[in-house]
Amino acid sequence: MTTEGVEGPQEPHTPPDRRPETPEGTPVAPSGAAPGVSRRGMIAGALWGGLGGAILGGAGGGAAGWALATRDRPDTIDLGSSQPFYGQPHQGGIATAPQRYSMFTAFSMAESATTRDLQVLLARWSAAIAVLQRGDPVGTVEPDSPVQPPKDTGEAYGLSPANLTVTVGLGPGLFGDRYGLARFKPAEFAALPALNGDTLDPRLTGGDLSVQACADDPQVCYHAVRNLARIGRSTVTPSWTVLGFGRASAGPGQDTPRNLMGFKDGTRNVSTSEQYDQWVWIRGADQPWMEGGTYQVVRKIRMLLETWDTDRIGDQQSVFGRDKREGAPLSGQREFDTPDFAATGTNGDPLIPVTSHIALAAHENNDGTLILRRPYNYTDGLDAEGRLDAGLLFICYVNHPEHFVRLQNRLGASDRLNEYIRHIGSAVFAVPPAPAEGHYLAETLFG
Amino acid sequence: MTTEGVEGPQEPHTPPDRRPETPEGTPVAPSGAAPGVSRRGMIAGALWGGLGGAILGGAGGGAAGWALATRDRPDTIDLGSSQPFYGQPHQGGIATAPQRYSMFTAFSMAESATTRDLQVLLARWSAAIAVLQRGDPVGTVEPDSPVQPPKDTGEAYGLSPANLTVTVGLGPGLFGDRYGLARFKPAEFAALPALNGDTLDPRLTGGDLSVQACADDPQVCYHAVRNLARIGRSTVTPSWTVLGFGRASAGPGQDTPRNLMGFKDGTRNVSTSEQYDQWVWIRGADQPWMEGGTYQVVRKIRMLLETWDTDRIGDQQSVFGRDKREGAPLSGQREFDTPDFAATGTNGDPLIPVTSHIALAAHENNDGTLILRRPYNYTDGLDAEGRLDAGLLFICYVNHPEHFVRLQNRLGASDRLNEYIRHIGSAVFAVPPAPAEGHYLAETLFG
Numbered sequence: 001m002t003t004e005g006v007e008g009p010q011e012p013h014t015p016p017d018r019r020p021e022t023p024e025g026t027p028v029a030p031s032g033a034a035p036g037v038s039r040r041g042m043i044a045g046a047l048w049g050g051l052g053g054a055i056l057g058g059a060g061g062g063a064a065g066w067a068l069a070t071r072d073r074p075d076t077i078d079l080g081s082s083q084p085f086y087g088q089p090h091q092g093g094i095a096t097a098p099q100r101y102s103m104f105t106a107f108s109m110a111e112s113a114t115t116r117d118l119q120v121l122l123a124r125w126s127a128a129i130a131v132l133q134r135g136d137p138v139g140t141v142e143p144d145s146p147v148q149p150p151k152d153t154g155e156a157y158g159l160s161p162a163n164l165t166v167t168v169g170l171g172p173g174l175f176g177d178r179y180g181l182a183r184f185k186p187a188e189f190a191a192l193p194a195l196n197g198d199t200l201d202p203r204l205t206g207g208d209l210s211v212q213a214c215a216d217d218p219q220v221c222y223h224a225v226r227n228l229a230r231i232g233r234s235t236v237t238p239s240w241t242v243l244g245f246g247r248a249s250a251g252p253g254q255d256t257p258r259n260l261m262g263f264k265d266g267t268r269n270v271s272t273s274e275q276y277d278q279w280v281w282i283r284g285a286d287q288p289w290m291e292g293g294t295y296q297v298v299r300k301i302r303m304l305l306e307t308w309d310t311d312r313i314g315d316q317q318s319v320f321g322r323d324k325r326e327g328a329p330l331s332g333q334r335e336f337d338t339p340d341f342a343a344t345g346t347n348g349d350p351l352i353p354v355t356s357h358i359a360l361a362a363h364e365n366n367d368g369t370l371i372l373r374r375p376y377n378y379t380d381g382l383d384a385e386g387r388l389d390a391g392l393l394f395i396c397y398v399n400h401p402e403h404f405v406r407l408q409n410r411l412g413a414s415d416r417l418n419e420y421i422r423h424i425g426s427a428v429f430a431v432p433p434a435p436a437e438g439h440y441l442a443e444t445l446f447g
Numbered sequence: 448m449t450t451e452g453v454e455g456p457q458e459p460h461t462p463p464d465r466r467p468e469t470p471e472g473t474p475v476a477p478s479g480a481a482p483g484v485s486r487r488g489m490i491a492g493a494l495w496g497g498l499g500g501a502i503l504g505g506a507g508g509g510a511a512g513w514a515l516a517t518r519d520r521p522d523t524i525d526l527g528s529s530q531p532f533y534g535q536p537h538q539g540g541i542a543t544a545p546q547r548y549s550m551f552t553a554f555s556m557a558e559s560a561t562t563r564d565l566q567v568l569l570a571r572w573s574a575a576i577a578v579l580q581r582g583d584p585v586g587t588v589e590p591d592s593p594v595q596p597p598k599d600t601g602e603a604y605g606l607s608p609a610n611l612t613v614t615v616g617l618g619p620g621l622f623g624d625r626y627g628l629a630r631f632k633p634a635e636f637a638a639l640p641a642l643n644g645d646t647l648d649p650r651l652t653g654g655d656l657s658v659q660a661c662a663d664d665p666q667v668c669y670h671a672v673r674n675l676a677r678i679g680r681s682t683v684t685p686s687w688t689v690l691g692f693g694r695a696s697a698g699p700g701q702d703t704p705r706n707l708m709g710f711k712d713g714t715r716n717v718s719t720s721e722q723y724d725q726w727v728w729i730r731g732a733d734q735p736w737m738e739g740g741t742y743q744v745v746r747k748i749r750m751l752l753e754t755w756d757t758d759r760i761g762d763q764q765s766v767f768g769r770d771k772r773e774g775a776p777l778s779g780q781r782e783f784d785t786p787d788f789a790a791t792g793t794n795g796d797p798l799i800p801v802t803s804h805i806a807l808a809a810h811e812n813n814d815g816t817l818i819l820r821r822p823y824n825y826t827d828g829l830d831a832e833g834r835l836d837a838g839l840l841f842i843c844y845v846n847h848p849e850h851f852v853r854l855q856n857r858l859g860a861s862d863r864l865n866e867y868i869r870h871i872g873s874a875v876f877a878v879p880p881a882p883a884e885g886h887y888l889a890e891t892l893f894g
Contacts, residue, residue, distance in 0.1 A: 075525070076527075080521060146759065147759050147761060149756060150709070155708070238829055246666035246669075257666075260600075261601070262597070262600050310596050312594050313592070313593050313597045317593070377602070377666065382687065382688050
């Protein structure tokens with residue numbers, strides 16, 4: 001899902017036809033073919049158009065060049081830096097430049113858990129998150145005692161902070177009568193309604209609390225969620241979780257990454273502070289504890305990759321409304337060209353089909369609405385039929401959940417992408433602002 | 448599984464008590480506690496020894512220091528470099544310094560597949576792997592036609608090579624009568640026998656071919672396996688797969704990473720070329736096509752993390768035979784100290800328990816046997832009961848499968864670690880050497 005919204009930065013862009021100096025592919029011919037298996041026969045038997053050619057022709061020698069366009073500059077990841085937790089206007093992991101990996105987990109309150117348990121949990125999680133974001137193990141100032149379980153599970157010992165951020169959200173179920181918090185419920189906050197095209201798995205929906213850990217090292221993400229789960233284990237139980245194995249959206253100054261359909265995602269994401277103020281951060285909240293906060297919408301979107309992979313490129317591009325290689329809108333030449341939804345071809349049809357993903361999602365066609373997308377690719381391996389079980393952990397941040405609902409209802413009804421995706425998981429959470437030093441998340445709920 | 452074997456490099460080691468200059472943790476006290484929830488009450492209610500202290504005392508201020516020991520040097524990952532495929536004495540991904548991520552997939556031959564299909568597949572895979580390791584998309588020298596499916600799935604367009612290696616293995620089932628390859632079967636090559644402690648899931652065992660893609664970017668791994676599966680899809684079907692989200696073993700010059708039990712893994716791994724020649728590479732093979740090859744043993748090992756996390760540190764250390772923080776054997780002080788299995792404490796018991804993991808696995812106690820371990824951490828999220836579903840994708844390389852069988856039978860019978868792990872997946876594959884330019888993997892089988 002590449003909901004459109006914003007002009008991307010107009011940075012200098014490496015031309016896609018610039019090739020770095022790499023050794024040309026050397027022709028490779030199977031030379032030990034058995035009698036009856038001629039080289040020609042092997043080519044004729046090629047399942048995938050070009051693969052016979054790949055064997056004989058040194059694949060990558062020509063067309064592949066554009067894929068190397070970004071490689072004439074260093075490509076390194078710096079794991080050493082850390083993100084602050086306390087005293088920020090917002091929680092991390094929202095406007096933070098997207099880290100490479102993530103782990104999302106939804107938690108359900110235990111039946112026996114009380115309001116006080118919830119309060120203690122949020123206080124403990126806040127303290128632990130501050131420590132984890134520094135790259136330290138959770139625990140006390142005293143060394144572990146050999147006769148007690150270790151305070152920290154240990155798999156991140158010695159790892160760098162890796163830009164870890166942990167973003168905590170509160171589910172709508174917390175704001176009923178049970179915890180005495182009904183008076184704190186924002187008027188517009190409720191579980192998402194059934195949306196067009198939903199095929200949700202009940203095991204992948206909702207949650208009383210959400211923890212989204214993002215970092216440039218997946219082991220750092222895993223360690224954070226595992227230790228927060230452990231801290232909370234008599235109060236909350238993990239109900240569903242998704243490990244994001246690669247970011248699928250860019251922030252300012254980042255190259256636009258690709259989703260598992262091979263298309264760039266996030267070209268027109270929210271980027272300026274004005275856009276954040278207008279579309280992401282809550283201002284003039286009916287509930288003061290949410291002032292400066294936002295809403296997190298989580299959708300687990302399975303991609304039907306085998307089906308997608310048999311679709312011809314021309315059709316794939318019509319589905320998205322963009323060219324696959326460069327990521328340009330079909331009305332333009334370059335990734336950051338503004339889509340022209342009125343432009344027509346020689347046959348009079350729009351160059352960008354009206355039911356393409358970008359046409360349906362563009363802010364131009366949705367009263368200006370923008371949503372901040374922060375998705376990750378995921379894989380769960382193979383399904384029971386041996387198909388690739390993979391897709392997109394779509395997470396977006398909006399200051400009104402209704403913005404997402406309207407967009408998704410529109411996409412769910414008409415988007416040509418629907419043939420190749422299934423929305424299987426869904427949840428919404430209220431994300432309060434970050435606490436000041438000496439305080440904890442959502443503290444005023446318990447004041 | 449941290450099977451012991453070899454003295455690690457005696458490199459200068461950063462003292463664990465050196466702390467980099469980071470801001471001290473500032474005391475953090477919940478200040479908005481509701482009436483009846485005193486700070487003292489929150490401390491008394493701490494579930495995890497130190498967490499009350501974490502809230503009040505600024506966790507990470509003291510004991511955490513040792514965890515930061517390696518952070519006073521830069522911590523970056525260079526994604527720009529690539530690994531050669533053709534003309535190497537061995538396939539990559541074996542002696543290659545372990546990359547950060549991996550994706551393992553076992554494939555089964557389709558019922559209709561012929562010997563020629565297998566030959567064509569190995570030729571195509573070889574050509575594609577050479578292209579993928581360069582960081583190029585699979586395909587031809589011609590640009591994609593818009594009326595055909597794309598040759599490459601596209602999610603790695605623009606990504607760096609990230610040190611990708613793809614290691615291909617052949618399962619024992621290929622060497623029966625069906626493909627006319629029985630005469631090429633190495634005498635010692637067969638499916639693994641039932642081993643002590645096995646609790647295998649039949650859906651996670653065996654395979655006719657294995658593809659292990661390792662890279663410093665998991666999206667590069669995923670892309671490689673996905674495209675190889677696509678190339679082979681009328682000949683082979685993926686049967687099981689594991690995405691390794693973080694390496695759990697080190698190579699020469701690498702810091703020793705940790706498994707999800709929080710212990711260092713790979714301190715005494717195979718490292719010198721003499722050790723590779725003696726224990727990894729096949730020399731004087733009964734089947735010339737395997738000369739310079741090796742055997743790949745794959746075990747998916749689930750860890751019972753919730754149980755492990757409640758065990759006290761002293762016991763955890765006795766289970767492994769090593770100290771958790773430093774990784775030193777219990778007979779020594781530093782990670783690379785040679786374990787002294789004869790050393791006893793004041794009570795006369797061995798300092799390293801005889802049923803500890805390192806005592807049972809050490810080459811000193813196994814006729815000198817070494818196995819090259821190249822494992823990765825994995826997670827499959829939560830199981831049906833909401834527990835963490837995670838563990839170790841254990842992969843080792845040996846020049847005689849019997850070496851692994853003997854070690855694992857010993858560990859499976861007595862290892863104290865067995866209380867906390869379950870071997871749920873298993874397979875063995877013959878890994879031929881790399882092809883020369885103009886040739887393909889295992890080509891002489893079809894000569």
